[in-house]
Amino acid sequence: MMQARGELPHWVDVGLIPLINLAVALIVSGLVVLIIGENPLEAMWIMLQGAVGSLKGWGYLLYYATNFVFTGLAVAVAFHAGLFNIGGEGQAYMAGVGAAAVGLGLEFLPWPIVIPLAILASMAVGAFWAWIPGVLQAKRGSHIVITTIMFNFIAASLVGYLINYWFRPVGKMAVESREITGAYIMSFREVAREFFGVRIASSPLNFSVFLAIAAAFAVWYLLWRTKLGYEIRALGANPSAAVYAGIRPDRIIVIAMAISGALAGLMAVNEILGVQHRLVLGFVGGAGFVGIAVALMGRSHPVGIVLAALLFGLLYQGGSELSFAKPEINRDMVVVIQGLVILFMGALEYAFRPWVAALFFRAEEK
Amino acid sequence: MDLYVELLASTIRMSVPLILACLAGLWSERAGIVDIGLEGKMLIAAFVAASASAVYGSAWIGLILAIAASVSFALVHGYASINQRGNQVVSGVAINMLAAGLAVVLGNEWFREGGRTPALPPEGRFMPFEFPSLDDIPIIGPLERVFLSHSILAYAAIALVPLTAWALARTRFGLRLRAVGENPHAVDTAGISVAALRYRAVIIAGVLCGLSGAYISTSLSSSFVRDMTAGGGFMALAALIFANWRAYPALGACLLFGFLQAVGNFTQGASVGGVQIPVQFINMLPYVLTVVLLAGFIGKSVPPKASGIPYTKDR
Numbered sequence: 001m002m003q004a005r006g007e008l009p010h011w012v013d014v015g016l017i018p019l020i021n022l023a024v025a026l027i028v029s030g031l032v033v034l035i036i037g038e039n040p041l042e043a044m045w046i047m048l049q050g051a052v053g054s055l056k057g058w059g060y061l062l063y064y065a066t067n068f069v070f071t072g073l074a075v076a077v078a079f080h081a082g083l084f085n086i087g088g089e090g091q092a093y094m095a096g097v098g099a100a101a102v103g104l105g106l107e108f109l110p111w112p113i114v115i116p117l118a119i120l121a122s123m124a125v126g127a128f129w130a131w132i133p134g135v136l137q138a139k140r141g142s143h144i145v146i147t148t149i150m151f152n153f154i155a156a157s158l159v160g161y162l163i164n165y166w167f168r169p170v171g172k173m174a175v176e177s178r179e180i181t182g183a184y185i186m187s188f189r190e191v192a193r194e195f196f197g198v199r200i201a202s203s204p205l206n207f208s209v210f211l212a213i214a215a216a217f218a219v220w221y222l223l224w225r226t227k228l229g230y231e232i233r234a235l236g237a238n239p240s241a242a243v244y245a246g247i248r249p250d251r252i253i254v255i256a257m258a259i260s261g262a263l264a265g266l267m268a269v270n271e272i273l274g275v276q277h278r279l280v281l282g283f284v285g286g287a288g289f290v291g292i293a294v295a296l297m298g299r300s301h302p303v304g305i306v307l308a309a310l311l312f313g314l315l316y317q318g319g320s321e322l323s324f325a326k327p328e329i330n331r332d333m334v335v336v337i338q339g340l341v342i343l344f345m346g347a348l349e350y351a352f353r354p355w356v357a358a359l360f361f362r363a364e365e366k
Numbered sequence: 367m368d369l370y371v372e373l374l375a376s377t378i379r380m381s382v383p384l385i386l387a388c389l390a391g392l393w394s395e396r397a398g399i400v401d402i403g404l405e406g407k408m409l410i411a412a413f414v415a416a417s418a419s420a421v422y423g424s425a426w427i428g429l430i431l432a433i434a435a436s437v438s439f440a441l442v443h444g445y446a447s448i449n450q451r452g453n454q455v456v457s458g459v460a461i462n463m464l465a466a467g468l469a470v471v472l473g474n475e476w477f478r479e480g481g482r483t484p485a486l487p488p489e490g491r492f493m494p495f496e497f498p499s500l501d502d503i504p505i506i507g508p509l510e511r512v513f514l515s516h517s518i519l520a521y522a523a524i525a526l527v528p529l530t531a532w533a534l535a536r537t538r539f540g541l542r543l544r545a546v547g548e549n550p551h552a553v554d555t556a557g558i559s560v561a562a563l564r565y566r567a568v569i570i571a572g573v574l575c576g577l578s579g580a581y582i583s584t585s586l587s588s589s590f591v592r593d594m595t596a597g598g599g600f601m602a603l604a605a606l607i608f609a610n611w612r613a614y615p616a617l618g619a620c621l622l623f624g625f626l627q628a629v630g631n632f633t634q635g636a637s638v639g640g641v642q643i644p645v646q647f648i649n650m651l652p653y654v655l656t657v658v659l660l661a662g663f664i665g666k667s668v669p670p671k672a673s674g675i676p677y678t679k680d681r
Binding site for chain 1: 456465480607649
């Protein structure tokens with residue numbers, strides 16, 4: 001079993017085995033659908049139809065995927081440093097406050113200035129919320145998994161307080177800020193209507209999708225083309241060797257966490273500046289946790305993360321169409337699939353490898 | 367006076383699920399298996415206890431099935447961490463998500479209340495003991511309400527603390543279990559199966575999380591609602607670290623967290639010195655304290671040496 005490791009061709013390890021793991025995760029999800037008395041093939045067809053069967057479906061798919069690219073990259077950067085950042089949810093939620101504060105506070109400035117500032121504010125606040133657990137890990141040895149989870153809970157209360165007591169206009173019942181007009185990122189639908197007079201399918205897809213692509217490229221460049229990226233990966237791969245190479249672990253831990261938090265914070269740009277246009281309660285909606293599944297599935301590589309984010313975009317959009325068509329299947333089915341993907345692609349990563357190896361070597365002998 | 371009595375009684379009530387989960391973490395981590403999935407196991411147990419109790423009309427059947435569900439999740443974690451030598455933190459996260467999703471999906475399908483389970487009648491719950499005749503006696507009355515007004519599961523939780531301490535310190539099984547968490551190679555050399563010991567620890571953790579979940583949904587409350595464990599599993603982990611992986615200090619840490627939660631429940635919308643304290647700040651108090659404790663400002667903790675490291679036999 002052990003001997004077979006490391007002897008398979010590269011494409012089997014990075015292509016075939018992850019695909020097998022994904023297939024098993026989806027088959028087990030199908031069994032859950034079967035248990036609640038529905039036809040998994042029919043459910044899958046409805047999901048596909050809902051996500052890629054129309055332009056509107058594609059728009060939603062890409063909108064969800066934009067969020068997941070940001071949170072997936074966030075988890076991946078921390079992973080490369082050997083850190084498990086489960087706090088993307090809270091970091092993105094706090095980042096929304098930064099985006100809204102700049103968008104509302106500086107609305108007298110022209111948008112080409114306000115939007116970049118609001119994006120920077122999202123990144124800064126997200127980075128700050130990840131920086132604290134990073135410092136606590138680096139200086140005090142506090143377990144980063146538990147501190148980032150605690151920071152999710154603290155953020156949930158804190159943002160609730162801020163919206164309620166600071167952002168909510170006086171006398172308004174709805175717990176949300178007023179409209180953020182200063183930093184309004186238009187959706188493609190609005191652009192098509194305003195500037196070209198064309199009507200296209202309605203979806204929340206907006207210019208943040210390009211920011212996601214840029215972020216994926218930037219993370220690739222950072223990790224594989226810069227000294228800092230090399231240090232991050234060296235620390236994650238072998239902490240003691242990294243120390244001998246003159247890398248300071250505490251410094252890299254703090255920097256990697258801050259970058260991770262900044263990436264998670266970008267999710268608020270898509271959601272707050274691009275879609276909601278106001279600061280609302282619970283806008284992250286689990287995207288931070290999806291990032292964990294996306295990063296594991298994408299093997300912490302930006303290309304893999306983009307592909308995995310698209311798949312989860314499909315699952316989310318398809319899942320909401322499915323729960324609409326079949327109320328018996330709750331939307332939380334997607335959370336089940338997420339859990340199974342993390343289980344089979346993360347914890348049970350090598351479960352099927354010996355079998356694949358056995359098959360492979362038998363075929364080679366012939 | 368009455369307020370303080372209620373506050374102390376509530377402290378014990380809120381601590382019980384934490385104590386059980388914390389002991390579960392203790393058994394697991396002392397054997398070298400890190401368990402981030404306490405939360406998920408509690409949640410699935412809470413869901414199964416409430417559903418089975420609603421369907422069969424018996425809290426005991428609910429409890430047994432809740433333990434079965436929690437143990438099966440524990441076995442998945444065990445298989446991933448022991449046989450497959452997978453990343454234990456990742457496996458725990460997967461279990462938490464799986465439990466959160468499954469509970470709502472299955473609950474929605476079975477009861478059609480959007481993931482809630484039906485409200486349980488008294489016979490479907492573990493009800494607190496009551497001694498109405500003692501209520502009016504001056505000192506005994508309040509003491510009775512603080513210490514005797516709990517359900518059987520609460521007393522089981524308290525009793526499990528000395529039992530755990532004794533089993534780990536004084537029995538052959540406990541000694542071997544601790545050895546496997548500190549130096550699995552030595553245990554293996556002595557001809558004892560590392561895997562079998564770790565599986566036993568994981569199963570014990572499953573049983574304890576099952577008790578914890580069942581207590582939350584069938585004693586503390588009378589139905590299951592989504593995400594009802596609200597981070598208790600993680601607080602238990604923090605308590606475990608704070609308690610330096612020992613049973614009696616773990617009891618103390620859990621009582622402290624329970625007290626904070628009770629204060630939170632009692633001071634909703636209260637004001638201190640004329641200043642209104644927003645409820646959000648009281649809600650975040652236990653989590654902030656957890657971070658402060660983890661930051662080690664109140665003592666340094668040392669985890670079992672081999673915890674989180676998969677065991678590979680040398681050739």
